[in-house]
Amino acid sequence: MKRILISTVILMWVAAFMVAGTSLAQDKFPSKPVTVIVPFSAGGSTDLLARAVEKIWPKHSPQPLVVVNKPGGGGVVGTEFVVRSKADGYTLFLGYGSGHDVVMPHLQKMPYDPYKDLVAVSRLSIHSVVICTGAKSEFNSIKDMIAWAKKENKPITSSVSTKAGAVDISITAFGKEAGINIVTVPFAGGADAVTTLAGGHVMIGGGHPSEVMPHIKAGRFKPLAVALPERDASLPNVPTLKEQGVNVYTWGSIKGVAAPAATPKEVVDYLDATFQKVCADEEFKKMMVDLDQPIMYQDSAAFAQFLQQAYGDYGKLIKDLNISIQ
Amino acid sequence: MSRGENIANLVTIALGVFVAYHSYHSLKLGILISPGAGFMPFLCGVALMVLGIFWRIQAFLLKSSRHDNCFHDAQVVEGTAETSAGLRPRVKLCLAFVTTLAYAFLFERIGFLLSTLVFMLGWQMLVERERWLKSIIITALCAAAMYTLFRYLLRVELPSNPLFS
Amino acid sequence: MNIFDGIISGFFIALTPGNLLFAFLGALIGTAVGVLPGLGPAATIALLLPITYSIPSPVPAVIMMAGIYYGAMYGGSTTSILLNLPGEAASVVTCIDGYKMAQKGRAGPALGIAAIGSFIAGTVSVVGLTLFAPPIAEFALSFGPPEKFSLALLGLLMAVTLSGASVTKGLIIMVLGLLFGTVGIDPISGKSRFDFGVTELQSGFDFVTLAVGVFGLGEIFYNLEQQGSVEIVTTKVGQVFPKMADWAKSRLAILRGTLIGFFIGIIPGGGAVISSLVSYAVEKKISKHPEEFGQGAIEGVAGPESANNAASSASFIPLLTLGIPGNAAIAMIFACLLIKGVKPGPFLIVEHPDVFWGVIASMYVGNIMLIILNLPLVGVWVQLLRVPYGILAPVVILFTAIGSYSIANQAFDLYALIAFGVLGYVLRKLKIEAGPLPLAFILGPMIEGSMRQSLLMSGGSFLIFVSRPISLTIVALFALFVIGQFVFAVRRARQGPRIGPAV
Numbered sequence: 004m005k006r007i008l009i010s011t012v013i014l015m016w017v018a019a020f021m022v023a024g025t026s027l028a029q030d031k032f033p034s035k036p037v038t039v040i041v042p043f044s045a046g047g048s049t050d051l052l053a054r055a056v057e058k059i060w061p062k063h064s065p066q067p068l069v070v071v072n073k074p075g076g077g078g079v080v081g082t083e084f085v086v087r088s089k090a091d092g093y094t095l096f097l098g099y100g101s102g103h104d105v106v107m108p109h110l111q112k113m114p115y116d117p118y119k120d121l122v123a124v125s126r127l128s129i130h131s132v133v134i135c136t137g138a139k140s141e142f143n144s145i146k147d148m149i150a151w152a153k154k155e156n157k158p159i160t161s162s163v164s165t166k167a168g169a170v171d172i173s174i175t176a177f178g179k180e181a182g183i184n185i186v187t188v189p190f191a192g193g194a195d196a197v198t199t200l201a202g203g204h205v206m207i208g209g210g211h212p213s214e215v216m217p218h219i220k221a222g223r224f225k226p227l228a229v230a231l232p233e234r235d236a237s238l239p240n241v242p243t244l245k246e247q248g249v250n251v252y253t254w255g256s257i258k259g260v261a262a263p264a265a266t267p268k269e270v271v272d273y274l275d276a277t278f279q280k281v282c283a284d285e286e287f288k289k290m291m292v293d294l295d296q297p298i299m300y301q302d303s304a305a306f307a308q309f310l311q312q313a314y315g316d317y318g319k320l321i322k323d324l325n326i327s328i329q
Numbered sequence: 330m331s332r333g334e335n336i337a338n339l340v341t342i343a344l345g346v347f348v349a350y351h352s353y354h355s356l357k358l359g360i361l362i363s364p365g366a367g368f369m370p371f372l373c374g375v376a377l378m379v380l381g382i383f384w385r386i387q388a389f390l391l392k393s394s395r396h397d398n399c400f401h402d403a404q405v406v407e408g409t410a411e412t413s414a415g416l417r418p419r420v421k422l423c424l425a426f427v428t429t430l431a432y433a434f435l436f437e438r439i440g441f442l443l444s445t446l447v448f449m450l451g452w453q454m455l456v457e458r459e460r461w462l463k464s465i466i467i468t469a470l471c472a473a474a475m476y477t478l479f480r481y482l483l484r485v486e487l488p489s490n491p492l493f494s
Numbered sequence: 495m496n497i498f499d500g501i502i503s504g505f506f507i508a509l510t511p512g513n514l515l516f517a518f519l520g521a522l523i524g525t526a527v528g529v530l531p532g533l534g535p536a537a538t539i540a541l542l543l544p545i546t547y548s549i550p551s552p553v554p555a556v557i558m559m560a561g562i563y564y565g566a567m568y569g570g571s572t573t574s575i576l577l578n579l580p581g582e583a584a585s586v587v588t589c590i591d592g593y594k595m596a597q598k599g600r601a602g603p604a605l606g607i608a609a610i611g612s613f614i615a616g617t618v619s620v621v622g623l624t625l626f627a628p629p630i631a632e633f634a635l636s637f638g639p640p641e642k643f644s645l646a647l648l649g650l651l652m653a654v655t656l657s658g659a660s661v662t663k664g665l666i667i668m669v670l671g672l673l674f675g676t677v678g679i680d681p682i683s684g685k686s687r688f689d690f691g692v693t694e695l696q697s698g699f700d701f702v703t704l705a706v707g708v709f710g711l712g713e714i715f716y717n718l719e720q721q722g723s724v725e726i727v728t729t730k731v732g733q734v735f736p737k738m739a740d741w742a743k744s745r746l747a748i749l750r751g752t753l754i755g756f757f758i759g760i761i762p763g764g765g766a767v768i769s770s771l772v773s774y775a776v777e778k779k780i781s782k783h784p785e786e787f788g789q790g791a792i793e794g795v796a797g798p799e800s801a802n803n804a805a806s807s808a809s810f811i812p813l814l815t816l817g818i819p820g821n822a823a824i825a826m827i828f829a830c831l832l833i834k835g836v837k838p839g840p841f842l843i844v845e846h847p848d849v850f851w852g853v854i855a856s857m858y859v860g861n862i863m864l865i866i867l868n869l870p871l872v873g874v875w876v877q878l879l880r881v882p883y884g885i886l887a888p889v890v891i892l893f894t895a896i897g898s899y900s901i902a903n904q905a906f907d908l909y910a911l912i913a914f915g916v917l918g919y920v921l922r923k924l925k926i927e928a929g930p931l932p933l934a935f936i937l938g939p940m941i942e943g944s945m946r947q948s949l950l951m952s953g954g955s956f957l958i959f960v961s962r963p964i965s966l967t968i969v970a971l972f973a974l975f976v977i978g979q980f981v982f983a984v985r986r987a988r989q990g991p992r993i994g995p996a997v
Contacts (some may be wrong), residue, residue, distance in 0.1 A: 035615070046825025054833050058547045072540060073902070076679055080902070083693070110684070114693055160951050166684040187948045188639075189682050194825075197761065198818050204638030205951060217817050221840045225565050257995055322991030337924055341666055346671060356687060366685040369942040370676050376669045384662050418719045425718050426912075429891055433908035438901065439733060448886055456718070457884040471889060479896055487896065 005125035012147060019228055030091055032270050034133040039095045039260075042081025042103075044074040047193060048213040049098045049129055051294050056097070056127070056278075059287040063280040070097075077165055077315075078103035086115045090263035092270035099123065100169035100257025105314045109321045110167050122260040122312060125278035127292070130211035132230040133238060134171040137203050138223055145181075145228050145247040146176065148207065152183035162196040162208040163187045170196070170209040172228045172320060175251040177256035179324050180251040200224070211256065212237045216295035230255065236297040242286055253320065254313045259306055275303045330388040338384055345377030424455045441479075441487035445472045501624060504851030508859050513554050517856050519861045520558035525871075526564020528572070531579045531706045531897045535566035536822035543830055552849055557856040559827045560810070564616060564857070566823075567806045568864050571799050572875055573610040576601055577890060579710035583701055584766035584802035585804050586932050587774045589709055590656060591787060591794030596789050601879065604738040605872040607792055608799040610736070610942075613865040615752040615800035619807040620857045623814075628840075630808075631815035634760040639951060640958050643944035644968035646937045649768035651975060652775035653937070654888075656929035663926045671934025674699055675942075682946045694906035703890040703898045705932040707911045710894055712918015712928070714887050735872070738739055744796035747777050751800030753947065761806025762812055762820035766805040767936055773801035788927065813838050814850060824996065840859055 018053055041053045053070045057093040060068040073081030078101055085096040104117040115121075134145075142148040159178075166189040178185030188205060190196040193214045199224050200208030208215075210295050212235060219222040226241045232252045233244055260278060262271060281287055282300040291298050301309060320326075343394060352358070352367035359365025391435045399444070435444035449471050453464035479487060507513060527538045539559050546555035570581035575592035576596040588608065595604040622630075639646075652669070657664020668848025689695040714844045736744075756770035777797040778787045787794050809820040817839030819825035831838050836846050843850045879886075898907045922929045952958035960966050 044817050044825065045536065045822060046828045050833055051829055054543065054829055058545060058833060060652075068542070069544065069753055070540075073901070077684075080697050084903075134834075158953065166682060186950055186953075188947050190947070194819065195762075198635070199638055201816075202635040202638050204640075217839050219836060221817075290835070291831070293837070294832060333920075333924055337920070353687075356685065360684075360954075363609075363954070364946050365681045366680040366687055368635060368946075370673060370687065373673045373676070377666065380662055380666045380669065384666065387662060393737060402907070422719045425715065425887075426560075426916075429912055429915075431894075432891075432895065433912060436895075436908055437905045441896075445892060448892065452888040453884070456888075459884070467885060471885070471892070475889075475892060475896070482951050489897070 032273060033064065035092065035093065036067050036069050037093050037095060037274075039068050039070050040081045040247065041070055041071070041072050041097050042074060042078040042084075042087050043098060043101075044192065048211050048294075048296065049101065049256075049258060051213065052291075052296055055287060055290045055294060056281055058290070059284050060277070062284065064277050076103075077107065077168065079107070082117070082121075082128045083114055083228065085261070086120045086263060088171060088263060090265035090267075091105045092262060092266050093119050094263070095124065095274070096121065096261045097127075097258070099259040099261035100126070100254075100310055100313065102165065102170075102256055103173075105257065105310070105317045106169055106172055106321070107255070108314075109318050110327060117168050118314070120264050120313070122264050122266055122271060123303055123307040124231075124260040124262055125275045125282075125303060126257065126299060126306040126309065127256055127257045127278065127282065128260040128296050129231075129299050130213065130258060131235045132170050132205055132209045132253060133212055133215050133217070133225040133235070133241065134174065134177070134209055134227045134230065134244075135215050136207045136227055137200065138225055139162075140206065141202065142207070142227065143225065145244065145249060148227065149181050149183055149249075158184040158186045159207060160183075160205040160206045161187050161197045163189055163193075164193040164196045164210070165189055167326070169253065169256040170211075172206075172317065172326065173255065174209045174262065175326060176251045176320050176324055177230065177249060178272065202252050212297075213295040234278045237295045239293075242257060254316065257310065257313060259310070271303055330385075330392070334388070338381055338388075341377055341384070342381035344381075345374045345381060347374070349374030349378065421456055425452070428452050428455060437488045440489045442472060442476055442489075445475060500851040501848060501855065503847070504853075505858075507553060507848055508557070508855035513557050513852070513856065514859070516554040516558040517561050517860050518863055520561020520563075521713055521860055521867060522566075523563040524562035525569040525864070525867060527562065528566035528569020528581050531581050531688060531702060531710065531894050533897055533900065534582060534702070534822065534823070535563045537900070538562055538831075539823055539826040543826065543833075546830055547833070552831055552836045552846075553852045555830055555834065556827060556849065556853050557860075558772055559830060560853055560857060560876055561860045561863075563823050564803065564806050564826070564860060565864055567803050568609065568612050570866055571612070571795075572605060572871075575604045575608065575795070576875060576879060577710060578713045579878070579890070579894065580705045580932070581702075583705070583936050584798075584805070585933070586705055586709075586716035586767075587656070588802075590774075590929050591789070591791050591928075593713075593794065594788070594790035595792065596879070601876050602872055603740050603792065605875060606736040606869065607740060607796050608740075609797045609865055609868040610749065611744065611800040612803040614748050615755060615804040616632070616807050616861040616864075617858060619756045619759070619804040619863070620675055620854060622867045623807060623857075624854055627811050627815045629809050630760055634812050635816065635818075636760065636964060637761045637963075639944040639947035639963040640962055641968065642761070643851040643941060643948055643966045644959060644972065645758070645768060646940040646944060648772045648959040648968055648972050648975075650934060650937045651972060652768075652771040653930045653933040655775045655778050656771075656788070656927060656933070658927035658929075659947065660926075663924075664930055666745065667928065668930040668934040671931040672859060672938035674931075675935045676936030680949075681939075681943060682950075683795070692906070694902075694904055695884075699910060700898070700901050700907060701932065701936060702901060703907050703911050704914050704935055706898065706912025708918035708921070710890065710918075710926050711911060711915030712920075712922055714890060716777065716918040716922040717883070718887065718942050735869075740792050744792055747773075747793040747797040748800045750776060750780075751797035752804045754797075755801030755804030758801075758807045759808035760811055762818060764807070765809055765820060766802045769801040769805045770798035771933060773797040782842030785957055791838040798954055808856070810853075814842055814853070815840060815925070817842070841846050866964060974987050 039053055042048050043049045057068045057070045082096055085094055088094040136142045153195050161172055161174050172189050174187055193210055197210045197214045201218055215224055217321055219226055228244045228247055229235045229241045230244055282298050337429055349371050352371035356367030357365040358367050432444055432448040449468040452466055453459040453467055527533050527535055539562055549555050570585040572590045573579040573581055574585040574588040577595040578589050579584040580589050592604045606960050652666055677695055679696055681685045686696050754773045755769040759765040776785050777793045809824055812818040812820050813824050819828040828838055836849055895908055898911045948958050960969055
């Protein structure tokens with residue numbers, strides 16, 4: 004008898020715990036914190052953007068944003084996680100439009116379709132590709148570099164963040180268009196690549212403004228060009244490749260927010276509107292200036308269209324340049 | 330070479346062959362300026378083959394240079410440990426393995442709390458052969474402690490029961 | 495502001511009640527995180543980052559996070575010694591002799607020496623940080639791919655010293671570890687290797703899952719098969735603290751470990767792992783009784799533990815002076831600073847001297863707090879081992895499983911953990927030392943990646959590894975080591991075959 008009593012008490016206690024673990028009925032969105040997955044490692048430019056948004060978000064929404072890093076597979080692991088999560092608007096992907104969305108699908112099979120399985124929510128920023136060289140380098144401009152390469156007939160080594168990522172493609176495209184031989188050396192991410200350039204181990208390097216600005220300010224780097232169609236707002240003094248006679252541009256790494264494709268429209272609209280408010284927030288603007296990242300907001304529809312165009316542009320570039328993962 | 334060592338040795342060599350072949354064919358070795366994805370695995374595969382053969386040769390040399398009794402003794406001692414204890418330790422290990430495997434299987438399917446309960450209960454009753462009341466008490470306490478620690482104190486994301494949410 | 499003014503002002507900042515509380519909190523959380531396998535300091539700092547947003551000043555936030563970071567280093571050695579469970583790469587080497595010491599009833603002295611060594615190493619390297627930060631940081635930058643290759647290769651060579659009796663088997667385990675390291679997407683070519691169509695394998699195996707599976711789970715499976723009750727603490731727990739003899743043996747090991755860890759730790763990347771390896775190898779080589787290593791030599795705990803703590807303190811140098819984070823946990827601290835508008839880098843000391851000196855001073859304070867926290871805990875931990883194995887074993891399995899799962903939230907990691915456990919069990923049965931496996935797993939990608947990067951840089955020429963001064967030095971050390979081994983082996987063979995016990 005005593006045994007049965009004790010067992011029942013314990014089982015009830017256990018049952019109570021189980022009930023405590025369940026979620027309550029849904030209210031108006033958002034009724035609990037929204038998780039934002041960043042498929043890159045902490046401290047990188049995308050992660051910093053996400054955390055800046057995370058800080059400002061509670062000013063414009065009743066529930067906070069929670070940033071979670073899920074690096075791996077060049078961004079695929081984290082993105083796939085979002086694709087497979089519940090389409091209720093509580094799991095978002097920040098970094099939509101990065102290399103693994105606009106470049107990778109042209110080169111290898113993906114476990115999901117970045118355009119069918121995800122819906123574009125908002126564009127936040129564009130991380131362009133800036134080509135830099137060490138301060139002690141003899142190159143002072145793109146023209147110098149091209150002239151040297153053609154005279155010496157030796158390859159130019161360049162550090163890039165990952166193989167066949169946005170930076171790699173941009174620099175390879177530049178090399179081919181300029182008619183010089185550039186050997187891109189891939190590293191384990193942007194920080195690694197930029198650090199190697201800082202050590203003077205490669206001749207030039209490609210990176211995003213937030214990665215290279217600290218070194219430029221410290222006098223370690225000389226920016227040679229930016230690979231956008233027009234100058235980057237965070238680096239107004241750096242000319243584009245086009246201005247210097249090399250007619251090639253890429254969109255760099257686009258940073259936007261996405262949700263699983265089946266997410267209800269009202270939820271997407273709410274998120275989009277809130278991101279717009281965040282981008283207009285004065286404190287956010289100041290943080291982005293500190294981070295050397297330009298704010299380039301675009302709403303859901305425009306962003307989706309822009310992505311299609313960028314994806315197509317990269318596809319054309321890859322085909323013209325005959326780039327592949329050999 | 331004991332039976333276990335023999336198997337391990339053959340597995341090593343076989344693995345080496347497989348890896349070397351796969352690296353050569355699928356992953357490509359590349360050229361010297363730019364070694365391909367298969368370069369390193371190929372070297373590893375070859376190394377495994379060579380080392381495996383070396384291991385076998387060493388064991389052979391050791392066997393022939395020793396007096397047969399010594400070698401036999403080592404094997405016999407190992408054998409005694411296994412046979413005198415009976416099957417119980419082996420069974421215990423198998424049950425532990427199966428229980429852990431069940432935990433992995435159930436973890437995402439029925440949620441963290443339930444699978445932990447099942448695991449702990451199963452362990453106490455099957456592996457440790459405890460009385461059912463003591464098992465339940467231990468299970469409940471451990472599960473509650475772990476739940477509190479991971480869910481509330483550390484805020485780790487763990488799967489909840491899909492039947493409830 | 496010169497160094498002394500800076501340090502004094504730093505102490506004023508660090509010793510305010512608020513900041514002291516943050517330092518203590520960080521140390522506490524860090525120790526807990528280090529003890530729990532799978533939960534690393536990086537993940538914890540990431541979790542706590544949003545809490546720091548509401549604190550206006552960056553100083554308390556960074557103080558707390560720094561506390562978590564090296565607190566985890568202290569805690570990681572605890573499970574390594576007690577349960578053969580390494581919390582992270584740098585603690586693997588500690589398992590080897592530390593766990594053996596625990597099995598002989600000497601868990602207390604092992605834990606104690608680990609704590610003391612860590613304290614001395616941490617404090618000394620913070621002093622080094624204070625005095626030599628900027629030039630050392632520049633030195634760290636000069637480590638490019640060829641240097642990283644040579645250094646990682648040196649580390650791998652050192653790992654062979656962990657192989658126990660049979661070098662052949664040790665090499666096989668090492669190669670196996672290298673192979674495990676190739677699974678996943680190859681960063682240089684972009685190709686996915688050995689994934690057999692399984693998506694989860696594309697990011698490769700996780701180090702914690704591998705190490706904890708092979709060492710910890712393997713040990714548990716092996717113990718379960720033993721007849722009779724398993725007692726980890728076989729003798730009465732009398733001596734909980736290290737004896738004077740232990741201290742005498744260890745103090746030079748601690749000193750050497752500190753120096754090794756400090757210099758190697760500055761290099762971003764595998765600093766802590768390689769330094770613990772090099773320290774172990776050095777101690778074994780220098781020792782007058784090398785056969786004790788692998789059986790519970792206290793120098794085998796003191797040296798590597800000091801090395802990895804010195805390395806983790808040293809890894810702050812590139813962050814504070816150059817703005818380059820060396821590993822995942824430091825990257826989180828880096829992110830926190832940036833979010834608060836503080837740019838780590840060469841201007842940090844000028845623009846935000848309070849952050850710079852405040853953090854450094856808090857590291858002194860933090861080290862003191864940790865030794866105060868950890869030494870009394872040694873007794874507690876050892877008592878924990880008296881829990882009946884029937885309860886201890888499944889609880890440990892649960893902890894490791896949850897820890898493994900929490901890394902990527904996929905059930906696959908649980909299966910991988912069990913598979914590695916089986917591998918660990920098999921190795922134990924065959925009496926093969928598993929030490930080189932996780933270390934080769936970590937070093938392999940470094941070696942391969944750096945080699946291919948170097949070849950791309952040099953246009954295919956292998957000369958790049960010897961034409962650069964630092965790389966040349968490391969290669970020379972490597973060659974010296976190998977030649978030394980060879981000479982030693984030849985000399986031993988000349989002495990003739992020895993009639994001794996069976997291998």
